[in-house]
Amino acid sequence: MSVTVEKVKSSLVDALCFAMGSSTNCESLDEFSELFAEEVTERINASLPSNSIRTQSSGPPRCQWTTANKVEKMVSCLCRVFRDSVLDIKSVSKPRLRSQTTCNLLNKLSEGRTTSTSSDSDSTSYSRYSDRASSSGSTVRDRGESEAVQEILFKEFRDIIELFVDEMSESDLSGLISESSLELRSTADEIYQKICKEESVKSSDSCRGSKFTKSPKGFWKGVGQQIRKLFAKLFATASMLKMGTEVRKKFCKGTQVHSRESVKSLIDSVGSLLLTETKNRVSSENAPVLSNVLYRHITYDTFEANPVVVTKVSVPKSHRKMYTDIKERVTNSLPLMNWWFSKEAGDYTKRVKSALMGIKSIVVSRVSEIDTAKEREESRKKMYLSLLIDQLVTRVYSKSKVIFLPGEPKDISQNLFEKTWAEVQDIDFDMSPKIIDKLHKVMFKDLCTIRNQRSRKESPPV
Structure with a gap:
């Protein structure tokens, strides 16, 4: 046959x-x-x-x-x-014609500028970072010094949201760019600060004839993880805003324009949810939480950026069809999100890291402005101590597997740094990248030993 x-x-x-x-x-x-x-x-x-x-x-x-x-x-x-x-x-397959407003937003983003004007809220977003930078011995004096890093991050951010621009409302796009730009600039300042730390440490070690003039192995890896998390959050947020636009067109025609606070709440909530996941993935179990986050955004309900807050929502009868549609869209979008997190996010991060390695000349010229050997030595000690505490706190959080709120463990690291520096700033001690790589592991083991001893003492005899 x-x-x-x-x-x-x-x-x-x-x-x-x-x-x-x-x-x-x-x-x-x-x-x-x-x-x-x-x-x-x-x-x-x-x-x-x-x-x-x-x-x-x-x-x-x-x-x-x-x-x-x-x-x-x-x-x-x-x-x-x-x-x-x-x-x-x-x-x-005619291309969609973009409005002049959308084109202006993207052009300003390409130039590293945003539509948001200088305001108290914008200044406040930098205050916490500025305090940490000054107390940890940063060489960054103003935002303009990190412009090279900002341009790199803004370029990749534009490429990310370019995928969603034609499916997103102008108000959501404007809010996303404004809020994301603040975080991108803050992250650029922080990355520039870290690079300055490393260059200053290497310069100091070189002057003293140290053979450990290379950055610790985990330095660029840590920078890459920071960039990857940021891009994952922005991609997930853009995906949610795109779905929100589609749902509003279907169920909420003629509704009012979204506020910037609504977009900010969405960004914070998505970021908070991703922090509770390993490798920036969103499991299917968290699909209902994302659905609630999107529903609250569509209905203009701002909320605290905490996944626990949005585990349940009260959906009126008039919104039940819309809520069902939201759940279906979110569930169907998870495979694409997780694929992007595991594949595309790495490519974006590699491009940024490669570009960052090419701006060392800017950093070197900035570091050369340190005036005296005493200032360099004090700055060097602060940098090493800050790096040590950051690695130790990060390791504790990683091993404990607890859900932490936005700001942690950065705030804890900062408080520990300030208290520790007050105790040791007058002590003559020496540290190096090699010592840092080993010391935080030894200190973590000691903490575990102390914790186990206390647990045995507190446990009642059987």
Whole structure:
């Protein structure tokens, strides 16, 4: 028993014509259909039981390869089909025309500028960072010094949101760019500060003849993780805003424009949820939480950035269809989000790290402004101590596997640094990248030992 070419053609030709969008006769498409039907027929007949029995006696079945000549003919036919159908293709795939407002937003983003004006809220977002920078011996004096880092981050951020711009409302896009830009600038300042620390430490070690003039192994890895988390949060937020626009078009036509606070709440909530996940993934168990976050954003309900707050929402009867639609969209979007987190986020991070390594000349010239050896030594000690405490606190949080709120463990690291520095600033001590890499592990073991001893003392005798 075998299959004929005519049977295959009768089943496939109409489907091929429909797939190509062709409703009229086309010689090139007919030729392609003939070649395609022949190929399918050969594959089917080769796999039929009667043919399999004949080939078993002569060894394992051979792979069915399409000849190069036939592939060339099929490609040539398709090229002619596309050439003849170019007008039809253009009519069904016209690019969306962007408004002047959207174009201006993207242009300003490309230039590292935003639509948000200088305000008290903008200044407040930097205050906490500025306090930490000054107390940890940072060489950053103003925001302008980190402009090179900002340009790198803004460029990649534009590439990320470019995927969603045409499906997002102008108010959401404006809010996303404004709020994200504040965080991007703050992150750029912090990364620049870290690079300055490393360059200053290496410069100090070089002057003292130390052989440990390279950055610790975990330095660029830590910077990369910081960038990856930020981009993951921004991508997830943009995805949510896109879904929000689609839901509003379907269920909430003619509603008011979203406020910037609503977008900020959404960004904070998505970021808080991602912090509770390993490797910046969103498990299916957290789909209801994301659905509630999106529902609250659509209904203009701002809320505290904590996943616990949005585990439940009260949905009125008039919103039940909309809420069901939201849940379906969120559930269907999780595979794409998680694929982006695991694949694309790494590529964006690599590009940023590569670009950051190319701005060392700017950092070196800035570090050279340190005036005296005493200032360099004090700055060096602060840098090492800050790095040590950051690594130790990060390790404790990682091993404890607890859910922590935004700001942790950064605030804890800062408090520990201030108290520790007050105790040791007058002591003559020496540290190096090699010592840091080992010391935080030893200190963590000591903490575990102390904790176990206290637990045994507090446990009542059996």
